[in-house]
Amino acid sequence: MKRTYKIDVDCANCAAKMEEAANKTPGVKSATVNFMALKMKVEFEEGADEAAVMEAVIKNCKIVEDDCEIFL
Amino acid sequence: MNKKQKNLLIRVIAAGLLMALIFFLPLEGHPLVRFACFLVPYLIVGYDILRKAFRGIRNRQVFDENFLMAVATIGAMALGEYTEGVAVMWFYQIGELFQSYAVGKSRRSITDLMDIRPDYANLETEDGVEKTDPDDVETGSVIVVNPGEKVPIDGLVLEGTSSLDTAALTGESRPRTVREGDEVLSGSINMSGVLRIRTTREFEESTASKILDLVENASSRKSRSEQFITRFARVYTPAVCYGALALALVPPLVRLALGMDPLFTDWIYRALTFLVISCPCAIVVSIPLSFFGGLGGAGSAGILIKGSNYMETLADVKTVVLDKTGTLTRGSFAVTGIHHASMGEEALLDYAAHAESHSSHPISMSLQAAYGKKTDPARVRDVEEISGHGVRARVDERMVACGNARLMEKLGVSEIECHSAGTVVHVAVDDAYAGHIVIEDEIKDGAAQAVADLKKAGVRRIVMLTGDLAGTARAVADRVGITEVFAELLPQDKVARVEELLAGSGERNRVAFVGDGINDAPVLARADIGVAMGALGSDAAIEAADVVLMDDDPRKIAKAIRIARKCLRIVRENIYFAIGVKLLCLLLGALGVAGMWLAIFADVGVMVLCVLNAIRCLFVKNV
Numbered sequence A: 001m002k003r004t005y006k007i008d009v010d011c012a013n014c015a016a017k018m019e020e021a022a023n024k025t026p027g028v029k030s031a032t033v034n035f036m037a038l039k040m041k042v043e044f045e046e047g048a049d050e051a052a053v054m055e056a057v058i059k060n061c062k063i064v065e066d067d068c069e070i071f072l
Numbered sequence B: 001m002n003k004k005q006k007n008l009l010i011r012v013i014a015a016g017l018l019m020a021l022i023f024f025l026p027l028e029g030h031p032l033v034r035f036a037c038f039l040v041p042y043l044i045v046g047y048d049i050l051r052k053a054f055r056g057i058r059n060r061q062v063f064d065e066n067f068l069m070a071v072a073t074i075g076a077m078a079l080g081e082y083t084e085g086v087a088v089m090w091f092y093q094i095g096e097l098f099q100s101y102a103v104g105k106s107r108r109s110i111t112d113l114m115d116i117r118p119d120y121a122n123l124e125t126e127d128g129v130e131k132t133d134p135d136d137v138e139t140g141s142v143i144v145v146n147p148g149e150k151v152p153i154d155g156l157v158l159e160g161t162s163s164l165d166t167a168a169l170t171g172e173s174r175p176r177t178v179r180e181g182d183e184v185l186s187g188s189i190n191m192s193g194v195l196r197i198r199t200t201r202e203f204e205e206s207t208a209s210k211i212l213d214l215v216e217n218a219s220s221r222k223s224r225s226e227q228f229i230t231r232f233a234r235v236y237t238p239a240v241c242y243g244a245l246a247l248a249l250v251p252p253l254v255r256l257a258l259g260m261d262p263l264f265t266d267w268i269y270r271a272l273t274f275l276v277i278s279c280p281c282a283i284v285v286s287i288p289l290s291f292f293g294g295l296g297g298a299g300s301a302g303i304l305i306k307g308s309n310y311m312e313t314l315a316d317v318k319t320v321v322l323d324k325t326g327t328l329t330r331g332s333f334a335v336t337g338i339h340h341a342s343m344g345e346e347a348l349l350d351y352a353a354h355a356e357s358h359s360s361h362p363i364s365m366s367l368q369a370a371y372g373k374k375t376d377p378a379r380v381r382d383v384e385e386i387s388g389h390g391v392r393a394r395v396d397e398r399m400v401a402c403g404n405a406r407l408m409e410k411l412g413v414s415e416i417e418c419h420s421a422g423t424v425v426h427v428a429v430d431d432a433y434a435g436h437i438v439i440e441d442e443i444k445d446g447a448a449q450a451v452a453d454l455k456k457a458g459v460r461r462i463v464m465l466t467g468d469l470a471g472t473a474r475a476v477a478d479r480v481g482i483t484e485v486f487a488e489l490l491p492q493d494k495v496a497r498v499e500e501l502l503a504g505s506g507e508r509n510r511v512a513f514v515g516d517g518i519n520d521a522p523v524l525a526r527a528d529i530g531v532a533m534g535a536l537g538s539d540a541a542i543e544a545a546d547v548v549l550m551d552d553d554p555r556k557i558a559k560a561i562r563i564a565r566k567c568l569r570i571v572r573e574n575i576y577f578a579i580g581v582k583l584l585c586l587l588l589g590a591l592g593v594a595g596m597w598l599a600i601f602a603d604v605g606v607m608v609l610c611v612l613n614a615i616r617c618l619f620v621k622n623v
Helices: A012-024 A050-064 B003-023 B031-058 B065-078 B082-113 B207-216 B224-257 B264-277 B281-300 B308-315 B345-355 B362-371 B405-411 B447-456 B470-480 B491-503 B521-526 B539-544 B555-591 B596-618
Strands: A002-009 A028-034 A039-044 A068-071 B121-125 B128-132 B142-145 B155-159 B162-165 B176-178 B195-199 B303-305 B317-323 B329-339 B380-386 B390-395 B398-403 B423-429 B432-443 B461-465 B484-486 B510-515 B529-533 B547-549
Touching (some): A002 A012, A012 A028, A012 A050, A012 B224, A028 A050, A050 A068, B003 B031, B003 B082, B031 B065, B031 B082, B065 B082, B082 B596, B224 B264, B224 B308, B303 B555, B308 B317, B317 B491, B317 B555, B329 B345, B345 B362, B345 B398, B362 B432, B398 B405, B447 B555, B470 B484, B510 B521, B521 B539, B547 B555
Parallel strands (some): B317 B461, B461 B484, B529 B547
Antiparallel strands (some): A002 A068, A028 A039, B121 B142, B142 B195, B303 B547, B329 B432, B390 B398, B398 B423, B423 B432
């Protein structure tokens, strides 16, 4: 299952950090952040609970980049 | 400016005014009051940096720019260098503001250009026209597009004529005229008339959705430079911090051991200067921004590059392999010459078009197209198709025979041989030779220019591959200026040829393959860089290619390479400039020659210059 989320982040490097953090989150098969479009595309692993996974993604992103937002 | 930026701007201005005010206050002799006075602007302008640095420490993500700035400014304040402490924070924030504004600005200019997402479709239902979500429109429905609206879904025009602005799709600024029966692509803007369109695809499968999907996934593949920067920042920032710590402790301790005055304050000040100078923002910010601008700029020119890594590869292309049909030629047949027409070219074409008017053979079609007018069936009688030879018919009571050399032989007419490549249609009128018409796959307008551009862009080897006959291939190659030609290839032979070329390729010598995506998806995927052109509508090509040219102008190949080169050049400039200036300032700082003020320039000044430079990537018009 793939989903796209709108995000808010200030710099391209921060976006890269978010992408890395999201990719390391369990339940995420792959995540890509597009700084240009301010979007995060997340592909979930089979059977993952999207809402719970996204909570964790947000938490992990906030750790690496305090000043970021993901709109669910 | 968004809310965040406005907020920061107000804080910067407020802190600036306060600082100016503090200068005029008689604070000498009141150390505590003086400290308190400076603390106010310091906190106003820098509280979020301090907070971020603190959160970073708590989250075990210690070493970032915020931490560097927090330590440097707190240190300066602790040493009693209040002005410097506030100034560092103040300039740092100005740099941040500038950076964020620049990013927002370039993002807007890109998204404006790529703004092809249709918001609604006017669906025709039994109860009249209804505005709906394009997602809900089924294939085969009829939609209405009014002037000024975007075409939401791909389809065929049922009724109406109009001109369409396809600039967002193809980068081509000339409007395209469409009428009944023409295909229209979603994302183009209807400029003049009302169009009724029968949809041929679902919204998800339509061109606009496909392109947006492509654009939104473009940055998923990172370039080596970006990966380098991420790794660099991860090692560099802690290294700098420890370096500063060493600078603050080692020399004074050594001096102490040697029995000299340790000069702790001096060395700590130098260490803080060192910290400010070495902040990696300039590089960390400007490099992703360069690629971001480059990809966006290319997109606005109708060149979709699927990731910044391809941008890098594209810049190193030294060999370009071109497919003939659809790339250099239009892939459709057309009359390119009328020779030896004793009765006049127009008259000859008139006879030939009429004689062939009953056939739907591609040759007949191109004759009709060249004739330009509707043929008059009343003028044609007794049509006789001679299989493998041609056609004989009575036109205006004259016996017209059109066909190949064998037909002429059969009729006992001696034909004049033609030296052009392509298919030759000989025409005899009343059993006398009347001339011949050459029908060829037309070479695209910009093809020769495209090859010249590629050579000028430093491409060393240009190779043409084709499944066509050697003679035809040779003729096209000569006309566009290509010397290396491989003809009569089957699709798998093309892969083999490209693989041979790839064997000689390397880091600085990449091989690009350019094709129209028909039958060459495997080659597109195999080459270092696969460029699909005119690929709107060919899903396999969009899938397999790394670079998609939205229209079919071959000149865009060289343009894509030039854009990539420019972007990479800017990235390199920024890396060398930033690291160079920083190293120089670090050296001066460590020696104690440079103070905090120079450090601020080395940090914020360099960042601003790098960001400005990076923004140049966005401008691709004259590349």
